[in-house]
Amino acid sequence: MISIDNRPIGIFDSGLGGLTVLKTLSEIYPDEHFIYIGDIARLPYGNKSPETVRKYGEQILNYLIKFNVKLAIIACNTASSVFIDETTFNGLPLFNVITPGAQAAFETSKTKRIGVIGTRTTIQGHSYKNTLLKLSPDLFVIEKACPLFVPLAEEGWLHGDVPEMVAESYLKGLRNESVDTLILGCTHYPILDQVIAQVMGPDVNLIESGKVLARILKSHLSDSSKQQGTIKILATDMTQQFQMMAELILGKDKIFNLELINL
Amino acid sequence: MISIDNRPIGIFDSGLGGLTVLKTLSEIYPDEHFIYIGDIARLPYGNKSPETVRKYGEQILNYLIKFNVKLAIIACNTASSVFIDETTFNGLPLFNVITPGAQAAFETSKTKRIGVIGTRTTIQGHSYKNTLLKLSPDLFVIEKACPLFVPLAEEGWLHGDVPEMVAESYLKGLRNESVDTLILGCTHYPILDQVIAQVMGPDVNLIESGKVLARILKSHLSDSSKQQGTIKILATDMTQQFQMMAELILGKDKIFNLELINL
Numbered sequence: 247m248i249s250i251d252n253r254p255i256g257i258f259d260s261g262l263g264g265l266t267v268l269k270t271l272s273e274i275y276p277d278e279h280f281i282y283i284g285d286i287a288r289l290p291y292g293n294k295s296p297e298t299v300r301k302y303g304e305q306i307l308n309y310l311i312k313f314n315v316k317l318a319i320i321a322c323n324t325a326s327s328v329f330i331d332e333t334t335f336n337g338l339p340l341f342n343v344i345t346p347g348a349q350a351a352f353e354t355s356k357t358k359r360i361g362v363i364g365t366r367t368t369i370q371g372h373s374y375k376n377t378l379l380k381l382s383p384d385l386f387v388i389e390k391a392c393p394l395f396v397p398l399a400e401e402g403w404l405h406g407d408v409p410e411m412v413a414e415s416y417l418k419g420l421r422n423e424s425v426d427t428l429i430l431g432c433t434h435y436p437i438l439d440q441v442i443a444q445v446m447g448p449d450v451n452l453i454e455s456g457k458v459l460a461r462i463l464k465s466h467l468s469d470s471s472k473q474q475g476t477i478k479i480l481a482t483d484m485t486q487q488f489q490m491m492a493e494l495i496l497g498k499d500k501i502f503n504l505e506l507i508n509l
Numbered sequence: 510m511i512s513i514d515n516r517p518i519g520i521f522d523s524g525l526g527g528l529t530v531l532k533t534l535s536e537i538y539p540d541e542h543f544i545y546i547g548d549i550a551r552l553p554y555g556n557k558s559p560e561t562v563r564k565y566g567e568q569i570l571n572y573l574i575k576f577n578v579k580l581a582i583i584a585c586n587t588a589s590s591v592f593i594d595e596t597t598f599n600g601l602p603l604f605n606v607i608t609p610g611a612q613a614a615f616e617t618s619k620t621k622r623i624g625v626i627g628t629r630t631t632i633q634g635h636s637y638k639n640t641l642l643k644l645s646p647d648l649f650v651i652e653k654a655c656p657l658f659v660p661l662a663e664e665g666w667l668h669g670d671v672p673e674m675v676a677e678s679y680l681k682g683l684r685n686e687s688v689d690t691l692i693l694g695c696t697h698y699p700i701l702d703q704v705i706a707q708v709m710g711p712d713v714n715l716i717e718s719g720k721v722l723a724r725i726l727k728s729h730l731s732d733s734s735k736q737q738g739t740i741k742i743l744a745t746d747m748t749q750q751f752q753m754m755a756e757l758i759l760g761k762d763k764i765f766n767l768e769l770i771n772l
Contacts, residue, residue: 286556293549293746366750393664397656408674415671483556487629 251468254279254478256310256318258303260289262488263396263433264321265495267343268477270436270456271319272500275467278475281313285509287483291324292367299328305509307335317341317466319459321433323364327373339466343455347429348377350458352385354451355427359386361420361450363442364431366391374431388423392416392432399437400487402494409438413445421446429453437495477502482509514731517542517741519573519581521566523552525751526659526696527584528758530606531740533699533719534582535763538730541738544576548772550745554587555630562591568772570598580604580729582722584696586627590636602729606718610692611640613721615648617714618690622649624683624713626705627694629654637694651686655679655695662700663750665757672701676708684709692716700758740765745772 255275257268261284268282283306285291291299303325310318317339320326326342334340351360351374362374369391378387394412403409420428428450430436436454443452477500481488484506496502518538520531524547531545546569548554554562566588573581580602583589589605597603614623614637625637632654641650657675666672683691691713693699699717706715740763744751747769759765 289556293552293748370749394657394660394666397660401656403657408671408678411671411674485556486633 251316252279253314253316254281255463256281256283256307256313256315257321258283258285258306258310258318258325259322259433260285260291260324262286262491262495265479265492266433266436266454267319267321267456267459269496269500270454271460271463272475272477274460275463276475277472278467280475280477281310281315282477282479283309283507284479284481284488286481286485286488291322292365294324296328299325303329304335307338307340309507309509311336311338317463319343321455323368323373323431323433327368327371330373330377341459341462343433343459344373344377346458346462347431347453347455348374348381350461351427351429351453352378352381354453355385357424357426358382358384359423359425359427360388361423361425361428362387362389362431363392363395363416363420363428363435364389365396366393368431374429386423388420388425390416390420392435395438396432396434399434400491404438405441409441410445413438413441417442417445421450425450427451427453430455479504480507481505482507514579515542516577516579517544518726519544519546519570519576519578520584521546521548521569521573521581521588522585522696523548523554523587525549525754525758528742528755529696529699529717530582530584530719530722532759532763533717534723534726535738535740537723538726539738540735541730543738543740544573544578545740545742546572546770547742547744547751549748549751554585555628557587559591562588566592567598570601570603572770572772574599574601580726582606584718586631586636586694586696590631590634593636593640604722604725606696606722607636607640607694609721609725610694610716610718611637611644613724614690614692614716615641615644617716618648620687620689621645621647622686622688622690623651624686624688624691625650625652625694626655626658626679626683626691626698627652628659629656631694637692649686651683651688653679653683655698658701659695659697662697663754667701668704672704673708676701676704680705680708684713688713690714690716693718742767743770744768745770
């Protein structure tokens with residue numbers, strides 16, 4: 247007798263970057279149901295105090311619990327750093343993007359030279375670097391904030407001269423330091439993965455939150471019914487830009503429901 | 510007998526873009542005192558409802574009134590659009606950046622073909638276009654959102670290949686439409702004025718809020734004492750980035766006090 251757990255998986259982010267995590271998970275687990283919450287009305291979290299981000303995160307987690315989710319994923323770096331030491335919330339299994347990203351980089355790197363890129367807030371908070379150095383104090387970790395990557399991704403400028411030159415400018419220092427592993431420490435960055443890979447070269451492994459989480463979740467997911475999974479996207483504000491980006495990130499063929507909610 | 514009014518001028522913005530307005534005004538009126546409020550903790554205003562932006566704006570205006578300012582300037586496009594029809598607030602003379610910017614463009618343009626650039630929120634709100642068309646329904650107005658300009662300005666990438674290519678990509682449509690006047694509809698954009706002017710060509714007039722406001726204020730300012738004016742910058746949150754940008758925008762030789770406040 248196989249136990250079947252058809253409860254949905256909850257994912258949240260302050261905005262739409264976490265949709266890259268949703269995309270990867272829904273591709274690897276096509277028969278799972280997903281509920282995504284984007285806190286568009288209150289983004290960005292990066293410039294808010296940890297107390298405020300915790301309050302918002304708890305509101306969203308409590309909202310997800312009403313949907314009877316079996317686990318929740320914090321697909322937002324700022325909120326992940328606030329909940330980094332917690333593996334459950336009110337009994338609900340809780341996953342952040344930092345801990346498994348750092349763990350995967352540590353396991354992947356042969357030279358123990360690791361790069362981390364993210365928003366200015368993420369890099370200044372050193373959350374990946376601190377987590378990596380807890381795993382092994384001998385690691386060489388170099389961090390670089392790449393503030394233009396998010397607007398480039400949101401403009402859909404993924405190829406060509408501008409993204410290549412911006413990526414070259416941000417990443418050449420990390421390439422020169424011969425890192426063999428690069429953590430994409432912002433959930434927007436997988437949208438730009440091709441240009442990032444091109445600039446870093448074929449020998450550098452890119453660590454993406456979505457792929458890492460997919461591996462980790464394997465042991466947490468029992469067999470689900472072999473029916474088609476569903477995707478529900480809830481947002482605290484609805485903009486044309488959000489709808490356009492949801493289609494760009496998830497792909498036009500992905501079917502999802504988009505709803506406005508009040509937290 | 511000349512009346513002297515040494516009360517300070519109040520200026521506010523959600524962030525640091527309005528510092529370009531402060532810079533211009535303090536250069537043209539070096540003996541005036543200025544108090545600037547940057548609502549860093551709650552930026553950006555662009556994705557918030559008009560009701561919320563009005564509430565924040567009123568809080569800030571009431572805070573400025575406590576400093577006995579003689580007039581207040583809203584150096585923020587989103588807040589300007591909310592207060593666009595008001596010339597006073599609790600008796601205090603009130604200036605926004607949209608009305609005088611549109612008026613100046615209307616008066617400057619010979620061909621009556623006017624371009625407007627701004628953030629996605631400003632452009633989607635059509636505040637400049639609507640104000641222009643009220644002045645004359647026969648104007649040809651073309652709008653373009655330039656989301657990468659703010660992060661480029663904040664990165665200090667003002668010259669060279671990347672800003673030139675980004676500007677070319679955003680502005681070629683306006684140039685091809687032969688506008689003779691371009692409204693810089695975001696207070697960050699004067700930081701990039703050189704590359705914008707280079708791409709648009711020498712025949713296009715750039716309309717900057719700071720310069721336009723300086724002309725308008727002339728008739729509102731009585732003689733002040735011929736002493737050196739002062740600049741006080743108050744911010745609802747303090748980041749390294751804000752302090753760095755304040756220096757970049759105002760110039761290293763400009764002396765100002767920076768203070769954290771709670772609204």
